[in-house]
Amino acid sequence: MSESKKPVFQPNPEFSKDARIKNMSEYQALQDEAINDYESFWSRFAKEKVDWIEPFTKTLDESNFPFVKWFDGGKLNVSTQCIDRHLDTRGEKTAILFEGDRGDIQKITYNELAKSVNKFANLLKEDFGVKKGDRIVIYMPMIPEAAFAMLACTRIGAIHSIVFGGFSAEALKDRIIDANAKVVITADGAFRKGKPYMLKPVVDTALEGNTSVKNVLVIERNKEEITWVDGRDNSYAELIKNKSDVCEAEVMDSEDPLFLLYTSGSTGKPKGVQHNTAGYILWAQMTMEWVFDVKEEDVFWCTADVGWITGHTYIVYGPLATGATTVMFEGVPTYPDAGRPWKMVQEHKITHFYTAPTAIRVLHKMGEDEPKKYDLSSLKVLGTVGEPIDPPAWKWYYEEVGNSKCAIVDTYWQTETGGHVISPLPGATPIKPGCATLPVPGIIAEILDPITGEKVGLGESGYMCITRPWPSMIRGVWGDEERFVKAYFGDVKKDGKAVYFTGDGAKYDEDGYITITGRTDDVINVSGHRMGTAEVEAAINKDENVAEVAVVGKPHEIKGEGIFAYIVLKSDVEDEDAERKSINNIIKKEIGNIAICDDIIFAPGLPKTRSGKIMRRILRSIAKGEKITQDISTLEDPSIVAKIEMMVNG
Numbered sequence: 001m002s003e004s005k006k007p008v009f010q011p012n013p014e015f016s017k018d019a020r021i022k023n024m025s026e027y028q029a030l031q032d033e034a035i036n037d038y039e040s041f042w043s044r045f046a047k048e049k050v051d052w053i054e055p056f057t058k059t060l061d062e063s064n065f066p067f068v069k070w071f072d073g074g075k076l077n078v079s080t081q082c083i084d085r086h087l088d089t090r091g092e093k094t095a096i097l098f099e100g101d102r103g104d105i106q107k108i109t110y111n112e113l114a115k116s117v118n119k120f121a122n123l124l125k126e127d128f129g130v131k132k133g134d135r136i137v138i139y140m141p142m143i144p145e146a147a148f149a150m151l152a153c154t155r156i157g158a159i160h161s162i163v164f165g166g167f168s169a170e171a172l173k174d175r176i177i178d179a180n181a182k183v184v185i186t187a188d189g190a191f192r193k194g195k196p197y198m199l200k201p202v203v204d205t206a207l208e209g210n211t212s213v214k215n216v217l218v219i220e221r222n223k224e225e226i227t228w229v230d231g232r233d234n235s236y237a238e239l240i241k242n243k244s245d246v247c248e249a250e251v252m253d254s255e256d257p258l259f260l261l262y263t264s265g266s267t268g269k270p271k272g273v274q275h276n277t278a279g280y281i282l283w284a285q286m287t288m289e290w291v292f293d294v295k296e297e298d299v300f301w302c303t304a305d306v307g308w309i310t311g312h313t314y315i316v317y318g319p320l321a322t323g324a325t326t327v328m329f330e331g332v333p334t335y336p337d338a339g340r341p342w343k344m345v346q347e348h349k350i351t352h353f354y355t356a357p358t359a360i361r362v363l364h365k366m367g368e369d370e371p372k373k374y375d376l377s378s379l380k381v382l383g384t385v386g387e388p389i390d391p392p393a394w395k396w397y398y399e400e401v402g403n404s405k406c407a408i409v410d411t412y413w414q415t416e417t418g419g420h421v422i423s424p425l426p427g428a429t430p431i432k433p434g435c436a437t438l439p440v441p442g443i444i445a446e447i448l449d450p451i452t453g454e455k456v457g458l459g460e461s462g463y464m465c466i467t468r469p470w471p472s473m474i475r476g477v478w479g480d481e482e483r484f485v486k487a488y489f490g491d492v493k494k495d496g497k498a499v500y501f502t503g504d505g506a507k508y509d510e511d512g513y514i515t516i517t518g519r520t521d522d523v524i525n526v527s528g529h530r531m532g533t534a535e536v537e538a539a540i541n542k543d544e545n546v547a548e549v550a551v552v553g554k555p556h557e558i559k560g561e562g563i564f565a566y567i568v569l570k571s572d573v574e575d576e577d578a579e580r581k582s583i584n585n586i587i588k589k590e591i592g593n594i595a596i597c598d599d600i601i602f603a604p605g606l607p608k609t610r611s612g613k614i615m616r617r618i619l620r621s622i623a624k625g626e627k628i629t630q631d632i633s634t635l636e637d638p639s640i641v642a643k644i645e646m647m648v649n650g
């Protein structure tokens, strides 16, 4: 079937009528405006959207590319943008609608949010001496205090680094050390599937021998027993009691760092992606308005965890900057059954539901008929993020959840892009299943030929690049300038000039729509989250029986990709299953459950070139069950391939 024959779904005319961007001509007009005068475009929106304490003097300074400056000279504060500026008009509106795992509900108004954040900020300043520029690690469950903590940091100019609660003590430790953090904010634990689980003990292990962290702040959520380290650990409930609910916002420069968020790359060590103040918040807000088209009465639910970029931009900063009501959910979507999200949509009259294809596949598989049991008529826009969505999941989402009335915005972006870069606009873009469609206005995203740097033609594939700096782009890799330049600006040149390369391959269809085809590097996408093969290999190598290891991705029905490990042991082990368990336990300890291998094969050797490079392409094909057709005669030991094929595919 030719790609232009792919089914196309037009926007719902009822929705388009009131949308901010109503049709493709309006889309094109905005994109033309950006292309014709890039700086004026951004200057216009920055002036319109941001509450500046002092106006900026220069829109974009590219003189030291790729170290760019946006809105230089401007002064602002992100917590003010997200809270204070709404108080006159929306003070009593619900800012955060929290639902706990066990169904407990909390509605926090903008006025209440202001007080909680100010008190939290005062606590950090007065009790821990936190100052502008200090790094604060947040290791938290999905509870409102996680958002308070983030906003409290931004209020006083501290740089937060959130570590996803599923990461292990080792992973947490590495991130604390890399950022040289002064404070860790955590909770005793929280609830999942009706039962308490713990976080504080993980922090205790991560901090063994650490000298930089002077204070740990513990939010009491599940009130289970925990160990307290005198002089270091502090109870939030105690300290917050006597704090003033007024705290002046620190005046921040546009390019002052806002937060760090560690993400996997193609080397063993995760990168501390740095986002700065003005550009990030501007784009978080603009994409809420354009890509989700959130309106005053809407209730917006992004199911991500605050530990990922999606949670940063579309649970906390974007929705609050827009003055929306944002839903925060502590639990899992399948507890007590796979109707939970739909029950929540009905009860809270949720208008926007944004989740990962993995979650859609699980909900589809475990509760195909669940959506029918609830009134989902409040829904207007559905979103997906993190990985390509497959046609069966898309169809079910569109028809059963969205009642064939809601646009599905397939949003393509990354930790590094800060916000959406390629996505349909719900009132304007005709959509095709599994297709991220077109750049969001203002983003100059092009598929380039990796060799010539020229834009590829319709029907052709290449590297997904962004050829002009954009406001919410990554500003650096914490503590490693060289890695920043090399990792993102080292691969593709357009007209002789380095451009940002996402690491993803992509293809234009016959209408010029963009389909993301997946990573071109050694990064696996597990349930919409990035996992570097080198990182998993480094963990596996810690097993004393392991001589060599190569890890690849393998298609997985639910997770999108699962992790497949080929391991060469130093010598035979008695019990292979016990060895597999021990390897996965090491992964759990070093990284966390998210990196556990679905398949572990003990191979007699690995396919390598004569220069010793492991041929992962061959290993990927074998893992997928494909016949090896490529020339293997140049391998150091070609017979290895047949042996491994035999072991895996019989």
Ligand code: PRX
Residues within 6 Å of the ligand: 263, 309, 310, 384, 385, 386, 387, 388, 389, 410, 411, 412, 413, 414, 415, 416, 436, 502, 503, 504, 516, 518, 519, 525, 528, 529, 530
């Ligand atoms: O490979 C792309 C994939 O997820 C990667 C970014 O991962 P991360 O930084 O963890 O951020 C995930 C949430 C923004 C990308 O390089 N990806 C993200 N969105 C899509 C996607 N692949 C296909 N379609 C998408 N919509």
